[in-house]
Amino acid sequence: MKKFGTIAALVVALAFPAVSQAATTPVTTLSGAWGATNSSLRLTPDGVNFGIYPDANSGGSLYYSGMNGKTLADITRLSYTFRYTARNEPQNYSAAPYLRIFLNGDTQDVIFDPSLCATSTVPMNERVSFEVTDNEVRYSDDGCNSNDNRQSWDDVVAAHGTDVISGIYITQGYAVGQAFSADVFKLDVNDQFFVFGAPQAGPTGPQGTPGTTTTIVDTRVVTEPAKPLVVKGATLRTLHVPVRKGQKITKVQAWLRTASGDQKLKVSGREIFVDLTGKAPANYNVIIKVTYRKADGSTRKVRSTRNLSVTLAQ
Numbered sequence: 001m002k003k004f005g006t007i008a009a010l011v012v013a014l015a016f017p018a019v020s021q022a023a024t025t026p027v028t029t030l031s032g033a034w035g036a037t038n039s040s041l042r043l044t045p046d047g048v049n050f051g052i053y054p055d056a057n058s059g060g061s062l063y064y065s066g067m068n069g070k071t072l073a074d075i076t077r078l079s080y081t082f083r084y085t086a087r088n089e090p091q092n093y094s095a096a097p098y099l100r101i102f103l104n105g106d107t108q109d110v111i112f113d114p115s116l117c118a119t120s121t122v123p124m125n126e127r128v129s130f131e132v133t134d135n136e137v138r139y140s141d142d143g144c145n146s147n148d149n150r151q152s153w154d155d156v157v158a159a160h161g162t163d164v165i166s167g168i169y170i171t172q173g174y175a176v177g178q179a180f181s182a183d184v185f186k187l188d189v190n191d192q193f194f195v196f197g198a199p200q201a202g203p204t205g206p207q208g209t210p211g212t213t214t215t216i217v218d219t220r221v222v223t224e225p226a227k228p229l230v231v232k233g234a235t236l237r238t239l240h241v242p243v244r245k246g247q248k249i250t251k252v253q254a255w256l257r258t259a260s261g262d263q264k265l266k267v268s269g270r271e272i273f274v275d276l277t278g279k280a281p282a283n284y285n286v287i288i289k290v291t292y293r294k295a296d297g298s299t300r301k302v303r304s305t306r307n308l309s310v311t312l313a314q
Contacts, residue, residue, distance in 0.1 A: 023193065027043075034062070037169075050172040051173075053173050055178050056176050059172055060171070064167070065167055066192075070165050072162070073162065077189070078168075078190075079187075082182050082185060083185075084172065084182035086181075088177060088179075090176055094121070095172065097171060098172075099170050106166050119244055120243070120244045131303070137150075137156055138151070139156050239272040241271075246294065254267055254272045257286070272288065284309070286308060288303070288305070288306065289303050
């Protein structure tokens with residue numbers, strides 16, 4: 001088990017990995033290559049649940065040892081998907097889960113966090129994905145002590161690619177906020193897509209048709225019709241592109257990913273309009289590409305994905 005010190009908000013930009021062929025592996029138990037640093041983590045049908053943590057002095061980590069013994073350069077793709085919530089976050093700081101790759105017997109690490117050293121907000125109560133290898137990371141700088149330590153993944157691998165991996169950790173806590181928690185749904189490592197949680201039967205049939213509810217009353221069995229299912233979330237939705245301190249947004253593009261191809265979405269400034277009116281119950285991915293211009297005139301393009309759901313509910 002690793003001991004985690006307090007960290008300030010760390011660094012990362014939202015990004016969405018390119019579509020590729022990979023093996024999807026369900027993770028239904030935190031054993032073998034998987035584990036948790038303490039009992040604050042639970043594997044649920046919807047993913048790995050963290051918390052609730054009362055304050056920044058608490059937290060926990062999900063860890064994966066399947067890459068142990070390999071080198072940092074052996075990682076060609078690394079992303080994770082989560083949703084989080086928190087109270088009383090300082091401005092721009094985030095209690096969102098961050099990812100660390102421990103190296104050389106835990107003596108160094110590469111750290112990746114959505115807050116960009118307190119320069120970027122992270123969407124709360126939304127399912128988001130982060131691609132580590134497309135973003136800025138820091139090498140052995142847990143506290144975000146200097147913006148000079150922010151480097152591209154490629155630069156870190158060029159300098160430290162032979163470092164030996166001793167664990168990949170997703171952590172929430174030891175940073176900022178109160179009453180925070182998270183659900184981690186997915187971790188992708190190279191060509192392996194790990195999905196957390198076991199399937200769970202719902203109150204409806206495979207086509208979403210209403211069933212019946214059985215209630216026991218005084219030893220008598222009373223069967224009554226279930227409440228009718230209603231569609232929720234099939235409306236016009238508005239997403240906002242994150243602001244990055246000291247950088248200007250110069251271009252925003254967005255597409256709704258569907259089985260028949262990507263559909264371009266209407267964009268106005270930082271707002272992206274997603275019309276899900278009449279859409280069938282499902283998860284819908286919005287692919288976002290943003291160009292930022294830095295103070296020195298250089299530009300950085302960031303890819304991200306946002307997940308929107310249309311659901312059936314009683």
